Amino acid sequence: MASGSPLSHTSKILIVGGGTWGCSTALHLARRGYTSITVLDAYAVPSPISAGNDLNKILELASFAGEDEDERYVSHRLLEAATAGWLHDPVFQPYFHETGCIVAATSNKARAYMNSPDGPSEADGWIPLRTKEEFRATMPKGVLTGDFPGWQGxxxxxxSGAGWVHARKSMESxxxxxxxxxxxxxxxxxxxxxxxxxxxxxxxxxALTxxxxAHYADRTILCAGANAAMLFDMEDQLRPTAWTLAHLKMTPDEAALYRDLPVLFNVERGFFMEPDAEHHELKMCDEHPGYCNWTGTTGTGTGDKSTPFAKHQIPLESEARCRAFLRETMPHLADRPFSFAxxxxxxxxxxxxxxISLHPEYPSLVLGVGGSGHGFAHIPSIGGFIADAMEEKLDERLKHSFRWRPETAVRRDWGDLQGRFGPEGADRVMDFQDIKEDEWTSIGSSAKERASRL
Incomplete structure (x- = not known):
């Protein structure tokens, strides 16, 4: 591949997408001395459709052992860079809450996945949980009141390097x-x-707005997330997939009780984190392999096309799963109205x-996409890797892992669970096209006010 025009600190850099990775890339390029950087986005930061525009995200700064040496190396490099950012970079450090976390599973299949050689172990500082009393003891009395049926964790x-981060504030910072x-x-x-x-x-x-x-540039960096395939033919390498979240409004007394709680995550049921300090809203999610929005075939004609859209509601079936999760963990909250979703x-x-790669046919196009459900944790550092790709400085193992690789999408299984789980009936990739208009939540004015803040 021939390189694009020679780079200098005065080169014009255009970033398409001002979400998590776009903001990180802009920051890292500016820190490297580039003086002509423009970010284009339909929304001001924080974009209401960015995955990073959220109260909080789970963060677990622990090592991950992949299947081979190269995977372990890439994981270690990514983890090392992200950890340094969350712990020491003043732009991000204030938003990391090191509260600890709980990982759990219910079915035999999910338990086996959780307890694999790459999973938690006592040798790495994890404490096993087997009974409802042990689960309840991880938090102050009155928080976990459920029976935890079938749970192990x-x-x-x-x-110990685990907790949550305030996602929206990190991106804004x-x-x-x-x-x-x-x-x-x-x-x-x-x-x-x-x-x-x-x-x-x-x-x-x-890019044209x-x-x-027409915004001309020496390098164009595509950081458009789930919308990237709407702007460029990704040859089936991206599957836009959505997850569902909801907030519960807590009283000031409840918010004080729930402060500094460990994150609780059941890989089949869902997760929650402590309420945010400003609005006293507890975020929770039902766990599943995701929703797609199948609207037709892709440009290559080899697979279906999932088209993203914005919506500040969730399917009623998702609400039911959220409440089932609450009944197992905090039944005293199970019937409380949602304040936002x-x-x-x-x-x-x-x-x-x-x-994260230069495109093999378009030498001035840099790709920074494919967060795959674990991209936000790397906001302190991911822009550095994207900048390295632009400058052709990625080491060979990172370059290979992050490469343009359409061969991996040939005859792609669009329903692949990709290591994710869900409760019975939601243990599959679901389709928003199956949700009828009256099968969505209808959260009232309080949700609209909350949406305006987001």
């Missing part, structure tokens, strides 16, 4: 620092919404490895 206490360093954020439905990439001389030379303005999109690659 592991607990890693606070101070990255964007704020990038802007201070000179990055231009161009946002809005007309001036910031990219309608297509600009192709000239067998290369990508920038809805106001018909929405669907949250990500994009899975066939092997769930990131796609």
């Amino acid at each position: 592991w607990w890693k206490k606070s101070g 990255a964007a704020r620092e990038a802007a201070r360093l000179g990055v231009a954020f161009v946002t809005g439905d007309q001036v910031g919404r990219v309608t297509r990439l600009i192709y000239e001389c067998s290369d990508v030379k920038g 809805a106001d018909s303005k 929405r669907i949250c999109w990500c994009a899975d690659t066939p092997d769930r490895a990131f796609l």
Whole structure:
């Protein structure tokens, strides 16, 4: 592949997408001294459709042993960089809450997955949990009041590299620092919404926005998340997939009781984290392999097309799963009305490895996509790897893992669970097309007010 035009710190860099990875990339490039960086997005940071625009995300700064030496190496490099950012970078450090976490499973299949050689162990500081009394003892009296039927799990206490991060504030902090360093954020439905990439001389030379303005650049970095395939033919390497979340409003006394709790995550049921300090809202999710929105065939004609859309409601079946999770863990909250809910999109690659690479046919196009459900934890550092790809500095094992790899999507199984679980009936990739108009939640004005804050 021939390289694009020579790079210098004055080269024009265009980032398409101002979500988690776009903000991280802008920050890292600005820190490296690039002086002409523009981010385009239909929404101001934090975008209401960005997966990172969320109260909180689970974070577990622990090593991961892959199937082979190269996978372990890549995992270690990613983890090492993210850990350094969360613990020491002043842009991100304030938003990491090291509260500890609990991982659990119910079925024999999920238990076997959880207890695999790569999973938690006492040797790594995890405490086994086998009874309802042991689960309840991980939190203050009155929090976990359920019977935990069939649950088995592991607990890693606070101070051990596990907990949660305030996702939206982390993304806002990255964007704020990038802007201070000179990055231009161009946002809005007309001036910031990219309608297509600009192709000239067998290369990508920038992007066109809805106001018909052409934004030319020496390098164009595609960080459009689940929407990337709507702008560029990803050759079936991305499967836009959505998950569902809801908030419960807590009283001030409840918020105080629930403060600094470990994250609780059952790989088949769902998870929750402590309420946020500002609005006293407890976030929870029902766990499942995801929803797609199958609307037709892809541009290559080899698979179905999942089209993302924004919605601040969730299917009623998702609400039912959330409440079933609460009945097993905190039945005193199981019937409380939701204060907010929405669907949250990500994009899975066939092997769930990131796609961070120069494109082999368009030398000025840099891809930074494929978060695959675990991209947000890397916001402190992922932009550095994207910058390395642009500068052609990735080491060979990272370059191989992150490469453009359409061969992995040939005859792709679009219903692949990719190591995810769910309760009976939701242990599959589901389709929003199957949800009728009256089968969504109808959270009232309080949700609208909350959505306006998001």
